[in-house]
Amino acid sequence: MVLEIKYIDHHDQIEDLGHIAVLGFFDGLHIAHQALINKGLELKKKTGKKLFVFTFDQSIRKYLYNEPFYYLTSVDDKKEILETYQVDRLYVFKVSKEFISLSPENFINQYLIQMSYLVVGFDFTYGFRSVGNVSHLKAYKEFETIVMPEITYQDEKIGSSKIRQSLDEGEMDLANYLLGRNYQITGEVIHGRGVGKLLGFPTANIDFTNYYLPKRGVYLTKVIIKDKQYYGVTNVGKKPTFKDQSISLETYIFDLSKDLYGQIITIEFIEFMRDEIKYSHKEDLIKQIYKDVERSHEIIKRRNS
Numbered sequence: 001m002v003l004e005i006k007y008i009d010h011h012d013q014i015e016d017l018g019h020i021a022v023l024g025f026f027d028g029l030h031i032a033h034q035a036l037i038n039k040g041l042e043l044k045k046k047t048g049k050k051l052f053v054f055t056f057d058q059s060i061r062k063y064l065y066n067e068p069f070y071y072l073t074s075v076d077d078k079k080e081i082l083e084t085y086q087v088d089r090l091y092v093f094k095v096s097k098e099f100i101s102l103s104p105e106n107f108i109n110q111y112l113i114q115m116s117y118l119v120v121g122f123d124f125t126y127g128f129r130s131v132g133n134v135s136h137l138k139a140y141k142e143f144e145t146i147v148m149p150e151i152t153y154q155d156e157k158i159g160s161s162k163i164r165q166s167l168d169e170g171e172m173d174l175a176n177y178l179l180g181r182n183y184q185i186t187g188e189v190i191h192g193r194g195v196g197k198l199l200g201f202p203t204a205n206i207d208f209t210n211y212y213l214p215k216r217g218v219y220l221t222k223v224i225i226k227d228k229q230y231y232g233v234t235n236v237g238k239k240p241t242f243k244d245q246s247i248s249l250e251t252y253i254f255d256l257s258k259d260l261y262g263q264i265i266t267i268e269f270i271e272f273m274r275d276e277i278k279y280s281h282k283e284d285l286i287k288q289i290y291k292d293v294e295r296s297h298e299i300i301k302r303r304n305s
């Protein structure tokens, strides 16, 4: 099903009447977010109404504090995931000074008053200074508000902070469990320094822009290129063996030999294998990468058996 995507700003109004709106920033679109979407889907099946998801183009908190935001899922990632859920439309609020100044009442009146159902999480807040909350929403008689309770994992709230923490620790099994899929980064293949080919391991360097990077080191990954799937070994890091200290995300892709520059590819992180090492001789790094490739084949076998 093709999902329609509409960006809206503080001038826009929503013309559709009587549908289901699931609201949230949804960074990660993890299993707790998926519970909200599933609730919306259940209502859609029961009532025949359309299912809309409302999200924001960036984190309002980071916008307020003027901090950079490193996301777990881009808007395009969210669109792709929601396509598998029979969501009819994705509305993306464009965060701006005017948008965040909307009072809670104006926010509801402008965008949501004509909906039949609102589905939100227990800690959802909205409107200027986030003063609108779920009890305010429940007071509206125009629509029914369904509040989804907190979902926990080992007594902790499942959320993007917990996922970021597991990515920081290289705990990919936990991160991927909480996400309900493998953590992935999609971006354009850009030029590196051309050293990879000289080492005998050409690597596709990805422009990861504002994505949250997992712990520095070497990973077994899956690589998706135009719907075809490969395995690879990915290095996230500063390549301490060399002088260049910039962080890169680069992958040696198995069973592939072609020019990838300019293509948009997806890297899925499966398992953290080791930390980055600073070698005095590049020959030792080459030997280590041979070992990484060998070990990654063993991991693939173990995981697929």
Ligand SMILES: Cc1cc2nc3c(=O)[nH]c(=O)nc-3n(C[C@H](O)[C@H](O)[C@H](O)COP(=O)(O)O)c2cc1C
Residues within 6 Å of the ligand: 192, 193, 194, 195, 196, 197, 199, 201, 203, 205, 218, 233, 234, 235, 238, 239, 240, 241, 242, 250, 251, 252, 275, 276, 277, 278, 279, 285, 289, 292
């Ligand atoms: C599987 C793998 C493991 C790597 N491990 C290390 C490492 O431990 N230390 C290091 O300095 N660089 C490591 N690298 C990065 C290489 O140094 C890098 O691929 C090379 O510098 C090529 O950079 P380029 O893409 O800019 O040409 C690794 C790369 C791969 C693909």
Ligand SMILES: Nc1ncnc2c1ncn2[C@@H]1O[C@H](COP(=O)(O)OP(=O)(O)O)[C@@H](O)[C@H]1O
Residues within 6 Å of the ligand: 189, 190, 191, 192, 193, 194, 195, 196, 197, 198, 201, 202, 203, 204, 205, 251, 252, 253, 254, 255, 256, 257, 258, 259, 260, 261
């Ligand atoms: N198996 C492969 N895995 C990754 N990239 C490959 C592979 N085969 C060919 N390439 C191509 O080679 C380029 C990488 O070569 P490399 O010397 O590492 O250059 P750069 O420093 O620009 O990344 C990739 O961007 C891609 O176009």
